[in-house]
Amino acid sequence: MFETLEWLPRIIGALVLVGLAIGVSRWQKAGIEQDMLVAVGRAFVQLIAIGYALDFIFSRQGPFWSLLVVGVMVSVAGYTAGQRGKYVPRSKIIATVSVTVGTALTLGLLIVLNVFPFEPRFTIPIAGMIVGNAMTATGLAMNRLRDDLKLQKAQIETALALGATQRQAANQQMRRALTTGMTPIVDKTKTVGLISLPGAMTGMILAGASPLEAVQLQIIVMYMLVGAVAFSGLTATFLTYRQFFTQAHQLMVSALSDEALI
């Protein structure tokens, strides 16, 4: 099996740099040699393991393995985003649903429009990008919405007292939460190619593709991420605000307390 690790000599070559870094750390008495060695070792083991796992999955036919891997990604992302928004009741369920909605809609559309074939080799790396960005947007939107509802309690109750529905009363806060969730990807999309060359494109160029091919893929990736983040952010916003109101359009002040709800 090890014949497939044909880059091993180059990896060992790259270790020279780690050696230099350890030297610098010793010389400067920074005391992080131990940490560095652990990190270097972990990176090697984790990545080689995932390499073999992906190698195995890419060689399988049918949707089972793709769906399984995407399912694991979504669950981990939902848990992580839910943790970030832990002051929202049912945060993990909301975050998982939001990431799932964004991922399913975007990935589904890309496959239906035949932008990518439904094969693990395409589905898994693309889903990875989508899930990662959807996770960030979901966590940010949930947190911002909860913070604003708490901070602007007086405004919300004033609106309710004037006959607003909970949706009308929280309208402004919901819009701001959605904007907060989407801002990172929108900013990245605005400056893509000017500040940094993104990962997908860099990878393609290193693997031998022409820059023009690489940028076309990158354009697809950026557009798809904007879509995914919008779907996830919107879902998160709509599911989150409802946690703080009763059916009779009352703000649940108890749900806004600072005790984590998990």
Place this chain on the structure above:
Amino acid sequence: MMTPKIEIKNLNLTFGNNKQILFDVSLDIAAGQITSLIGPSGSGKSTLLRCLNRLWEPPESAIFLDSTDITTLDVLALRRQVGMLFQSAALFEGTVADNVAYGPGLYGQKLSAGQIAELLEMAGLPADAAQKPAGELSGGQAQRVALARALANQPQVLLLDEPTSALDPTATRHVEETVLRLRDTLGLTVVWVSHAIEQVERTADKLVLLVDGNIVESGDPDHLLSGAHHHLAGDFARGKLGSD
């Protein structure tokens, strides 16, 4: 005797699982009168007020508006009939006119410039205030805009949760005079949580003293402030009660 505008019957209110806030509160609130609600901090005055427009959900068959159990009413319609002012006026972004038009706008009704001017005037503001940005107003002006905004829903009842506690004496007097005028011209029923003895003397038709979630005194303000049985009524008369 006329049927009361609002009838509170044996209202018990508990927060969460354990903490009881209101104990068997019964009270008739007469139409077209100002009922002042006083009591020490944490006595449940604001909570009682919030039950009346269901910002807190009261139990069934405890509060009646024109003899109808308010928990059976459409809550949004109830809140248009029972307006509320808070301690500090939370104005929305935009102009004074945007704020005044907010309530009717919620169900697709647009107010004309003339209607907005009229509402501002009712609240004691000049008509040309309409185009001012809401963020540039003083506390007293903001509270009067909040009053005009509440009046835009054409309420029959107004709940006032210490709306003058952050205002200077002149602005306070101005709000008091406006509310008295609205009682006389529109026949508004007002429930006013207050902590200032002078304010109660100037405005109240009826006075209710709430202590630890119980009504301990209620009746004619002159009588209560001079010879009430409960020692807190005497304290209040001497200006000893703090605000929430």
